[in-house]
Amino acid sequence: MIAILLYLQPNILIMKNLLSVLKIAVPDKIFIKDPETSDLGKKIIEHSIYLIDEVGFESFTFKKLGLKIGSNESSIYRYFESKHKLLLYLTSWYWAWLEYQLVIETFSISDAKEKLEKAILIATRTVEEDSNFSHINETLLYKIIVNESSKSFLTKNVQEENKSGYFEVYKRLVTRIEEMILSIKPSYPFALSLSSTIIEGSLHQHFLQEHFPSITNCGQEITPTTFYIDLVSKTLGYTNE
Amino acid sequence: MIAILLYLQPNILIMKNLLSVLKIAVPDKIFIKDPETSDLGKKIIEHSIYLIDEVGFESFTFKKLGLKIGSNESSIYRYFESKHKLLLYLTSWYWAWLEYQLVIETFSISDAKEKLEKAILIATRTVEEDSNFSHINETLLYKIIVNESSKSFLTKNVQEENKSGYFEVYKRLVTRIEEMILSIKPSYPFALSLSSTIIEGSLHQHFLQEHFPSITNCGQEITPTTFYIDLVSKTLGYTNE
DNA sequence: CAAATATAATAGTATTGCTATCATTCTAAG
DNA sequence: CTTAGAATGATAGCAATACTATTATATTTG
Numbered sequence: 001m002i003a004i005l006l007y008l009q010p011n012i013l014i015m016k017n018l019l020s021v022l023k024i025a026v027p028d029k030i031f032i033k034d035p036e037t038s039d040l041g042k043k044i045i046e047h048s049i050y051l052i053d054e055v056g057f058e059s060f061t062f063k064k065l066g067l068k069i070g071s072n073e074s075s076i077y078r079y080f081e082s083k084h085k086l087l088l089y090l091t092s093w094y095w096a097w098l099e100y101q102l103v104i105e106t107f108s109i110s111d112a113k114e115k116l117e118k119a120i121l122i123a124t125r126t127v128e129e130d131s132n133f134s135h136i137n138e139t140l141l142y143k144i145i146v147n148e149s150s151k152s153f154l155t156k157n158v159q160e161e162n163k164s165g166y167f168e169v170y171k172r173l174v175t176r177i178e179e180m181i182l183s184i185k186p187s188y189p190f191a192l193s194l195s196s197t198i199i200e201g202s203l204h205q206h207f208l209q210e211h212f213p214s215i216t217n218c219g220q221e222i223t224p225t226t227f228y229i230d231l232v233s234k235t236l237g238y239t240n241e
Numbered sequence: 242m243i244a245i246l247l248y249l250q251p252n253i254l255i256m257k258n259l260l261s262v263l264k265i266a267v268p269d270k271i272f273i274k275d276p277e278t279s280d281l282g283k284k285i286i287e288h289s290i291y292l293i294d295e296v297g298f299e300s301f302t303f304k305k306l307g308l309k310i311g312s313n314e315s316s317i318y319r320y321f322e323s324k325h326k327l328l329l330y331l332t333s334w335y336w337a338w339l340e341y342q343l344v345i346e347t348f349s350i351s352d353a354k355e356k357l358e359k360a361i362l363i364a365t366r367t368v369e370e371d372s373n374f375s376h377i378n379e380t381l382l383y384k385i386i387v388n389e390s391s392k393s394f395l396t397k398n399v400q401e402e403n404k405s406g407y408f409e410v411y412k413r414l415v416t417r418i419e420e421m422i423l424s425i426k427p428s429y430p431f432a433l434s435l436s437s438t439i440i441e442g443s444l445h446q447h448f449l450q451e452h453f454p455s456i457t458n459c460g461q462e463i464t465p466t467t468f469y470i471d472l473v474s475k476t477l478g479y480t481n482e
Numbered sequence: 483c484a485a486a487t488a489t490a491a492t493a494g495t496a497t498t499g500c501t502a503t504c505a506t507t508c509t510a511a512g
Numbered sequence: 513c514t515t516a517g518a519a520t521g522a523t524a525g526c527a528a529t530a531c532t533a534t535t536a537t538a539t540t541t542g
Contacts, residue, residue: 033488040489056397061529072490077531150391156297158452167453174456190468193446193458197472200445201438208437211399212408215415217434227431231438234476274519281520302498313521318500 024100026092027165033079035089041079043069045093046135048086053140057087057148084155088166091152093136094145095169098123102176113238116180117229123177124202124225146206174199185236194235198228265341267333268406274320276330282320284310286334287376289327294381298328298389325396329407332393334377335386336410339364343417354479357421358470364418365443365466387447415440426477435476439469 028034035041047069052060060083066073080086102122109115127142153167161167177195181188188194205224208216218224269275276282288310293301301324307314321327343363350356368383394408402408418436422429429435446465449457459465 038488058396062531063529072492073530074491074532075489078488082530147395150395153452154388154391154448155299162452171453171456178456189463190458190471192456193449193463193465193468194472196445196449196456197438197442201442204437204441205434207395208434211394211403212412215412215419215433215437217431222430222434224434227434230431231435231472231476234478235472237475279519303500304498314499315501315522316520319519323499 022100024093024096025169026089026096027168029164030085030089030092030166031080035079040069040071040075042135043071044076044079044086045089046137049090049137049140049144052087052090052144052148057083057144057151084152087148087152088161090141090144091149092166092169094141094149095173097138099169099173099176102173106180112180112183113233116177116184116232119177119180120198120228120232121225123173123199124205124228125223126206146203146210149203181232181236184238188236194232198232202228263341265334265337266410267330267337268409270405271326271330271333271407272321276320281310281312281316283376284312285317285320285327286330287378290331290378290381290385293328293331293385293389298324298385298392325393328389328393329402331382331385332390333407333410335382335390336414338379340410340414340417343414347421353421353424354474357418357425357473360418360421361439361469361473362466364414364440365446365469366464367447387444387451390444422473422477425479429477435473439473443469 023036033041035045044065048060048065051065051068055064062076062080062083063073066076080089102119105122106115106118109118127138130137130139153161155161174192174195177198178191181191181194202224205216205218205227209218209224213219218227264277274282276286285306289301289306292306292309296305303317303321303324304314307317321330343360346363347356347359350359368379371378371380394402396402415433415436418439419432422432422435443465446457446459446468450459450465454460459468
């Protein structure tokens with residue numbers, strides 16, 4: 001089933017259909033009860049995105065979220081053990097969604113360079129259009145990823161949470177791009193570091209673009225995508241410049 | 242005075258002397274009372290580094306710090322309005338210290354490439370030796386920078402705090418490296434982004450090395466310095482490989 | 483229809499992130 | 513040497529946070 005669908009042209013309509021069959025898979029240790037399995041769960045996810053975007057992660061509380069969705073704080077605790085776990089859920093969902101795009105949009109590209117550049121495009125572009133095929137607003141979620149996602153791993157418990165598999169999706173994504181880099185230049189000794197630099201670095205450039213425009217070239221003309229495609233092509237030595 | 246000192250060979254002994262004359266300058270709006278002006282102030286800085294390293298920034302409180310230094314919570318509030326301001330102080334101090342190293346250690350280098358590579362080395366190397374010439378343990382502070390510094394700007398108030406000048410030192414550092422890049426290749430259109438990528442990216446690689454070794458090449462053999470020197474030389478097209 | 487399951491309501495608790503007030507100690511100028 | 517001012521300490525208090533626990537009420541499902 002999945003293989004058949006993957007041969008199709010990737011466009012938003014097809015993605016819509018695909019996602020009605022496929023489910024974005026988030027490591028299930030992250031939640032107590034899968035929010036996808038109930039109306040309340042979906043409302044929690046949907047409105048947590050609105051609320052975190054609105055007030056920021058530090059000021060976000062389950063009590064406020066309960067108020068927003070006309071539900072009770074204690075009910076939210078039946079889905080997520082803490083707001084930190086909810087953030088982990090959102091970030092994992094985002095990375096899984098990105099991986100999914102990466103796979104379908106590069107699947108049929110045979111040229112290694114073209115494939116990598118497509119992957120860089122997907123990983124570094126601004127998510128501007130909400131696909132509207134679920135309760136998740138990807139545009140706002142992307143803003144949260146730019147502004148808050150680092151907080152999901154910059155904690156005293158990373159090691160532990162890493163062992164629990166909470167970051168598997170993210171790591172797999174880095175590995176996928178690493179493979180694409182290596183298929184262009186197998187002798188390049190920093191493929192993992194370059195891959196992780198593209199992914200985290202582009203979030204950082206997006207952040208700078210919004211809050212510290214004086215220390216980035218990204219703006220109207222130049223995008224993080226432009227910057228990273230140039231960087232990678234030169235680093236791997238396949239530029240025609 | 243400063244100019245005279247800058248002609249000297251940079252080594253730890255001279256730095257020690259230099260720093261007894263020069264003071265690392267942190268934007269003074271960050272604190273209520275300059276912690277450098279009193280014993281209590283210095284103790285606050287010294288032990289905040291130990292405590293944040295020990296328990297992490299989220300669990301760090303002024304009450305706990307007060308206990309550690311045998312002082313009172315309320316006294317600490319006379320120096321810093323909040324723990325967030327204290328983190329801003331520590332990060333600003335670190336960036337100022339790094340800028341200072343950058344300036345003295347590259348001052349007398351006339352070759353543009355050599356100068357830039359020295360700068361990259363300084364900006365990306367692990368701080369392993371505590372210089373011991375002040376109450377600030379640079380080794381531990383560096384660990385805090387790797388693990389917590391992003392939290393100083395990933396907040397809802399960045400814009401405002403940026404306007405207040407809290408990030409001036411950091412931005413100046415990015416600009417300094419940008420200039421070095423441009424002096425090698427004036428036509429390179431992404432010098433600011435490359436500079437900010439080196440600085441933030443190397444912290445990220447250090448973080449990965451410690452917590453997510455499977456998605457970085459940095460480890461025993463390869464360091465963030467190796468990776469970034471290779472990246473930059475290829476990107477600017479001056480590699481001899 | 484009964485039993486199980488999900489949700490809501492309420493209460494409670496330790497801790498956080500402060501502010502405010504007042505008391506004490508130290509320090510430096512007259 | 514004293515004395516006023518500055519710095520520090522002690523104590524109290526407060527609203528909010530980040531939960532846990534218990535009980536009650538819907539809702540679903542077999």
